[in-house]
Amino acid sequence: DAGITQSPRHKVTETGTPVTLRCHQTENHRYMYWYRQDPGHGLRLIHYSYGVKDTDKGEVSDGYSVSRSKTEDFLLTLESATSSQTSVYFCAISERGLAVAVRYEQYFGPGTRLTVT
């Protein structure tokens, strides 16, 4: 299994509070992604990174920001959490490829279940 960890694994927070989720990899892969998963929608890309300090938006980026200061860490921040951001968040990595790894498989972390009350 690819070495990907996410923290925290579960979090309950109140509307309006900031939240940061962390993804850590030990594979030295260049590409990292943040997805959210909701019933009926599958996985939706929030942001991705193609290198240290190189990030770009995905299809559902509003209300989220990311940072990548080291190859191994990719942080997702909800500046002011809303109930619509209640979801399961997955981090993924891939070794090579275009910005969204069209030719290479992605390896997923265990996920973070976030509840915003």
Add this chain to the structure above:
Amino acid sequence: QQPVQSPQAVILREGEDAVINCSSSKALYSVHWYRQKHGEAPVFLMILLKGGEQKGHEKISASFNEKKQQSSLYLTASQLSYSGTYFCGTVLDSNYQLIWGAGTKLIIKP
């Protein structure tokens, strides 16, 4: 742009075969297949690329019809371990964005 998966759910007996379909309205560069068990992360199964190249699991087969923008995943002689939700991800030829389908839930009964 989300690909359409069918069926949404299927229940089989162990040993039966299943076909899961994924279709797009736009030209595709590649199709990715993943399986997710309840409460776990998605796991890579296969990538099918335009032009016929494939990467993936030896025991799972899939097809990619570029003209119809469709892919099918074939699960033969299903085992209990095949249970889970199967997701396809399609990469458009125009912008190389990976978009995921809503998933097909597969339940295998003994």
